[in-house]
Amino acid sequence: MASNYKSADSRLSDLELTCSDLKTLLRATAEMEENLEKMDNKFEVIDETLLTASRRVAPLQSLAMASKALETRINRAVAPALALLHNFKLSETIQDKLLDLSEKLLSEKSMKKRLKKLVKYVDCVDQLKIAINCICxxxxxxxxxxxxxxEFLSRTKATDQYRTHRLRETLVTLKAVYETEVDAMRFEGLLxxxxxxxxxxYESILEQIRHRNVVDLQAASDKDDRSDEMAIVGSVLGTELEVELLRRISQTLAADDCLDICIDIYVKLKTHTPEEIDEIPVHASSKVFWEFGLQIEGNSDGLPAPPDGSVPKIVRYAVNYLKYLATENYSVPMAKVLRTEQIWKAGILSKPETDENLLKNAICNIMEALQRNVESKRSSYNNNSRDRDKIGISIHMPHVFGMNTYWYIYMRTRNTELGKLLGDGYLRNNYKVVAEESAYLYQKQSWAPLVRILERDDLEEQQSKEAKAGLVRVKIEAFMKGLDDISKRHRGFCVIPDVDLREQIRAATVKLVIPAYTEFVNSFSGLLQGKVYLGPDSVQELLEKVFDGGDGKLKRRGSKDRTGGESSGMDGGVKDYRRSRSSTNDI
Structure with a gap:
């Protein structure tokens, strides 16, 4: 019985202990629940804080992305710009070195040392040419x-308006400087x-090399005197350094498109040197000549067409070069060069062409390449219509450009050896006719609409005198406004460099416009009483001032014999053009 009581007390103690543990567990659970609620509240606060921070960071992220895009754009522009600056610095360094070598060459008395310095001078010229080509x-x-x-800064507003405006002005200035100075670097200045x-x-070295003494050389050969023979040959050919220097200079001049100099090299060395040296000018001359047309045609993707419609420099250079090439001093040796090159490549032909036809065909290829270059630049006026509208160039600019350029080619080649070689028919069909067609289209697009304002068809439909008088006044005002608009466009963006051509266009325009205006004013003068309007003489004076401008004088490189010819009038598209004699310089 006592054991039963003990067992019951033990169970009761266990139950009490368990109950106490449960209470402790419940209290701990309640505390945990309370802590969880507090943590939940803290998480909500943190979540709200993160949302607020996210909203505030979002603009910063957009700004960071814009900054990254701006950095990418700037790096794309800065990388080639730094390379260009490096080439400018390199060019300046080489020019300083050239000046230093020039002074040393002038003061050097020893011939051997002078030749060595001259080799360094040629190296510097080649390096300067490469640097300038890289800049171009x-x-x-x-x-x-x-x-x-x-454009990116303007579109994204990544910087303020003032800085964008300054950048745009700097870009315009840089572009203008590049377009005007790049040719000066290549064709003028220190180079x-x-x-x-x-x-x-080169001329000085040639003068130091004596002509071969054939008799002495033959005598030395008959005697088997090898030492005397080599001494004679050495005196004829000069030293190895002189020969190497002649070769280097000829290659440098040929690479710079100085074909006339290469021809002189060929003529002077042809009868005085063995075949090894004789082949140098032949290869160089023919290579430069054949590549000249390719260079002209490839130039269509280079500099843009002149915005004022004037004659591009490549046309002046090419025509002047071909004129000299066709003269007697150069045509005969050049034909021999072409003949020699043809024989080396194809052997002796059964029916060879004459030297004249060989040279004519080669020059015609260059003239055709030049014409393709002109047409490419001419079409660029229409292709860049958006830019044209921005700067105010009117639709007649392709015709002004064609008229100026083809008339320049025609007038500079006719009555010269080049014109005789190509033939009058070739010049007339390829250049004069095209210039006349361009002049006709120019007048049709520029001045014919002004004359059409004065047509009377709509006036005849008016019944009352007041209505007719009002329409007459409207036509007069429209005519004067149109004349003012055309005058502003021409004075700002249209250039006709050839003085006589400009006078012909002026006379033809006056003949087209003034009679129509005079007849209109005289016919309706009764309806214009009390209305102030310009008389025909005043209108003619204004019209003639439209074509006032510079003489179109052009800078030229070097001074050589020039061949000119009498001027010719346009007898094609624009009628009644008269021209006595050209006063424009041959360029």
Missing amino acids: EEGEPVIQRLQEVV DEALLNLQDE
């Missing part, structure tokens, strides 16, 4: 990339002076 090739992409950056110095040095 890299300039357009750099400007394009900078233009992209300016041009260095090439002229090389020509003089």
